[in-house]
Amino acid sequence: MSDASDAKFDTIVVGLGAMGSCALAELARRGRRVLGIDRFAPPHERGSSHGGSRVIRLSYFEHPDYVPLLRRAYDGFDRLAKDAGVVLRYETGLVMGGPTGNRVAAGMVRSAREHDLKVDAIDGAELMRRHPQFSVPKDWEIVCEARGGFVRPEATIKAALDGARAAGARVELNAPIDVWRADGDGVWLRTARGTYEARTLVLATGAWMGGVLGDAVAPLRPTRETIVWLDDAGDPSWQASGMPVWLFDRAGAPEIYGVPAFPGMGEPHGMKVGLHCRGEEVDPNEAFGVADGAVVAETIAAVRERIPSSQGRACVNAKNCLYTMSPDSHFIVGLHPAHSNVAVACGFSGHGFKFAPVIGEALADLATDGGTKLPIGFLSPTRKM
Numbered sequence: 587m588s589d590a591s592d593a594k595f596d597t598i599v600v601g602l603g604a605m606g607s608c609a610l611a612e613l614a615r616r617g618r619r620v621l622g623i624d625r626f627a628p629p630h631e632r633g634s635s636h637g638g639s640r641v642i643r644l645s646y647f648e649h650p651d652y653v654p655l656l657r658r659a660y661d662g663f664d665r666l667a668k669d670a671g672v673v674l675r676y677e678t679g680l681v682m683g684g685p686t687g688n689r690v691a692a693g694m695v696r697s698a699r700e701h702d703l704k705v706d707a708i709d710g711a712e713l714m715r716r717h718p719q720f721s722v723p724k725d726w727e728i729v730c731e732a733r734g735g736f737v738r739p740e741a742t743i744k745a746a747l748d749g750a751r752a753a754g755a756r757v758e759l760n761a762p763i764d765v766w767r768a769d770g771d772g773v774w775l776r777t778a779r780g781t782y783e784a785r786t787l788v789l790a791t792g793a794w795m796g797g798v799l800g801d802a803v804a805p806l807r808p809t810r811e812t813i814v815w816l817d818d819a820g821d822p823s824w825q826a827s828g829m830p831v832w833l834f835d836r837a838g839a840p841e842i843y844g845v846p847a848f849p850g851m852g853e854p855h856g857m858k859v860g861l862h863c864r865g866e867e868v869d870p871n872e873a874f875g876v877a878d879g880a881v882v883a884e885t886i887a888a889v890r891e892r893i894p895s896s897q898g899r900a901c902v903n904a905k906n907c908l909y910t911m912s913p914d915s916h917f918i919v920g921l922h923p924a925h926s927n928v929a930v931a932c933g934f935s936g937h938g939f940k941f942a943p944v945i946g947e948a949l950a951d952l953a954t955d956g957g958t959k960l961p962i963g964f965l966s967p968t969r970k971m
């Protein structure tokens with residue numbers, strides 16, 4: 587069937603962003619004959635995995651079932667970093683919360699209780715005593731987690747792809763797939779360069795996954811989100827050595843979060859801030875480009891409310907980035923409902939990066955054995971959403 591490739595692979599991984607690069611690395615590490623394909627050349631700035639940092643944390647407010655996966659993801663980042671000889675994970679500590687009863691603090695405490703995690707539940711007054719750069723109402727409920735921090739998305743993807751290549755994976759870049767098929771004999775797909783065959787397929791095309799899967803899974807909604815960098819002006823209270831990662835409630839409006847400036851982050855240097863789930867639905871092919879000035883202004887105003895020292899600090903950069911929302915904001919990971927030789931990973935709903943290494947392992951298991959011992963049942967593509 588193939589013309590451009592004389593090889594039949596064990597597995598082809600389509601989409602080499604966060605999840606696909608880690609799946610490819612894991613499959614190659616296990617000695618599988620693998621091909622990875624991407625429409626661009628990851629790490630790149632047209633999908634969901636750019637901007638220098640991604641928050642990582644254990645006491646997961648979104649649902650306690652994520653915690654075992656997170657524990658394994660922490661190890662996965664550290665293993666990737668060790669193999670590549672780079673730093674991928676920074677443990678700055680993390681503070682999150684809002685008014686009494688806010689879902690974030692309550693969810694963190696619940697996860698911590700269920701999984702015996704160490705967190706510190708404090709009030710707003712104590713937060714400001716510990717971290718004077720913040721300004722919040724004194725009676726707010728805040729949860730601190732010392733093991734929270736951030737990981738580096740571009741460096742992670744590069745480490746995974748370098749590792750995959752070193753272990754024998756073939757990688758085809760700037761080659762969007764336009765058609766794929768699966769049947770009992772295997773899988774077949776086509777790019778502008780040719781056609782390829784394999785026993786199994788991993789589909790991890792991020793914000794493009796709706797087009798790739800059609801109506802095989804619940805509808806996915808790509809949204810354009812905005813990231814803003816504020817000049818840190820060398821302020822020690824804005825550096826990773828003196829500021830935790832943070833997220834604060836905004837009374838029903840999208841939460842505001844921030845990642846401190848850190849050494850080696852490249853230019854522009856500054857604190858990275860954003861509004862979680864502020865974006866509007868977009869066609870992923872049209873999402874790249876100049877950030878919306880009104881969203882940038884709204885983001886900066888929300889930061890000023892909580893970090894008074896941001897008054898007068900210049901916005902040194904702003905970028906667009908894509909979320910892919912699932913109907914219930916939980917990930918969709920498992921076998922394709924109609925094809926047992928196709929594994930899918932999508933709908934990461936703006937919180938997936940921190941899981942990339944463990945999702946990579948799960949995808950490698952699914953593509954190799956048709957199942958996994960990792961506890962991903964709650965993310966099944968066939969669950970009710």
Ligand SMILES: Cc1cc2nc3c(=O)[nH]c(=O)nc-3n(C[C@H](O)[C@H](O)[C@H](O)COP(=O)(O)OP(=O)(O)OC[C@H]3O[C@@H](n4cnc5c(N)ncnc54)[C@H](O)[C@@H]3O)c2cc1C
Pocket residue numbers: 600601602603604605606623624625626628632633634635637639640641642761762763764790791792793794798811812813860907908909931932934935936937938939940941
């Ligand atoms: C602003 C912002 C902030 C975020 N903050 C956090 C955070 O703090 N913590 C956290 O855990 N998560 C965070 N996330 C979410 C996280 O980054 C994403 O969940 C994760 O990056 C999704 O990875 P992915 O592999 O699904 O997509 P991507 O990394 O975008 O990879 C998909 C890849 O598929 C390729 N592709 C698409 N179509 C095709 C095709 N037809 N053929 C070949 N290749 C194709 C694309 O080029 C791309 O490289 C954030 C996201 C954004 C946008």
